[in-house]
Amino acid sequence: MGNNDKSQTPKTPTAKSGSGDPPAEHYMSPPAPLLALFQTHASFLLLGHENPDGDAVGSALALGHMLRGMGKQVSVAFPTPPPDWWAHMPGAEMVTEQPLQAPDVAISLDCDDISRLDHLTDAYLQAPYRTEIDHHTSARCSCEVCYIDPEASAVGVLIHRILTAMHRPLTPEIATCIYWAIATDTGFFRFANTNAEALRVSAQCVAAGAHAHGIARATVGSRPLAHLILKGRALADLKQYLDGRVLLTVVSMQDFAAAGANRTHAEGIIDDIRLAPDVDVYVLFKAAGANDCWQVSLRSGVIDCAELARRFGGGGHAQAAGFSLDGTLADGRRHLLDALADVLPKQTDE
Numbered sequence: 343m344g345n346n347d348k349s350q351t352p353k354t355p356t357a358k359s360g361s362g363d364p365p366a367e368h369y370m371s372p373p374a375p376l377l378a379l380f381q382t383h384a385s386f387l388l389l390g391h392e393n394p395d396g397d398a399v400g401s402a403l404a405l406g407h408m409l410r411g412m413g414k415q416v417s418v419a420f421p422t423p424p425p426d427w428w429a430h431m432p433g434a435e436m437v438t439e440q441p442l443q444a445p446d447v448a449i450s451l452d453c454d455d456i457s458r459l460d461h462l463t464d465a466y467l468q469a470p471y472r473t474e475i476d477h478h479t480s481a482r483c484s485c486e487v488c489y490i491d492p493e494a495s496a497v498g499v500l501i502h503r504i505l506t507a508m509h510r511p512l513t514p515e516i517a518t519c520i521y522w523a524i525a526t527d528t529g530f531f532r533f534a535n536t537n538a539e540a541l542r543v544s545a546q547c548v549a550a551g552a553h554a555h556g557i558a559r560a561t562v563g564s565r566p567l568a569h570l571i572l573k574g575r576a577l578a579d580l581k582q583y584l585d586g587r588v589l590l591t592v593v594s595m596q597d598f599a600a601a602g603a604n605r606t607h608a609e610g611i612i613d614d615i616r617l618a619p620d621v622d623v624y625v626l627f628k629a630a631g632a633n634d635c636w637q638v639s640l641r642s643g644v645i646d647c648a649e650l651a652r653r654f655g656g657g658g659h660a661q662a663a664g665f666s667l668d669g670t671l672a673d674g675r676r677h678l679l680d681a682l683a684d685v686l687p688k689q690t691d692e
């Protein structure tokens with residue numbers, strides 16, 4: 343849960359339980375000091391993690407639209423470029439490589455550690471007011487006002503709660519960005535974090551103008567050829583370890599070069615690997631721009647991936663996490679497999 347003192351925030355019932363009513367949902371309300379920041383200040387720099395995903399981009403743009411609607415100055419920046427499809431999101435022009443200088447408030451979104459802001463970390467730290475809005479179980483709050491709820495399926499859900507608490511309208515632009523954030527972070531409503539709030543907020547977004555089919559087509563319904571070739575190479579190289587309990591593959595610099603692919607083209611490969619049944623842990627080693635520098639993704643319904651990733655200096659969610667490793671592939675793989683052998687529950691022989 344990190345050092346999130348906002349866990350004391352009272353939970354808000356969103357539906358009454360009773361005969362015929364759905365069970366009550368309870369969630370952590372946005373802290374009042376956060377809402378006061380939005381009301382009081384004039385300029386905002388919104389930041390997301392490196393290799394931003396749909397939740398990082400969608401939640402930043404949704405919040406950007408809300409703040410612009412309140413007459414505020416907004417710029418949005420990421421340490422590395424978002425996937426190709428982000429340009430279809432309303433408000434894409436808010437994303438800049440030259441972020442606003444001297445903003446009143448800097449906001450880190452969907453980022454469990456501000457070091458993941460990479461070269462933008464200084465811009466974040468220099469702002470007089472800072473806040474972090476996140477839903478990672480490994481989130482570490484580094485400022486006075488944080489809004490971190492690991493029970494939220496996506497940061498997009500937290501932006502919707504903020505919008506509601508601020509009595510701001512769910513415009514078609516905001517609805518589109520929030521739907522995009524939730525849909526991508528839940529794997530289009532397939533992953534374990536798909537809950538009633540995610541579905542209810544998504545339905546409200548569709549009613550407010552989000553084009554569900556168009557968003558699915560733009561993100562998962564069409565992939566660049568380079569992604570398909572890269573995925574083909576990764577799937578062809580799948581290997582089983584620890585009596586088949588671990589399924590692992592590698593995307594090397596040679597794979598990127600042969601596929602004509604960049605790093606964003608590796609997005610989603612892990613989701614195809616996890617389709618294999620009867621596996622406890624799915625692992626992807628991805629070359630991170632240089633030899634002997636790896637980005638490792640973990641997926642599991644059996645072990646706590648965030649906990650394991652923390653051992654290697656990373657973080658994430660219980661079912662999905664990642665970390666970076668320096669060194670040879672053989673060493674990194676051996677260290678990880680040793681750690682997995684340690685944390686995987688012992689199997690009882692039938």
Ligand SMILES: [Mn+2]
Nearest residue numbers: 397452497527
């Ligand atoms: Mn997220």
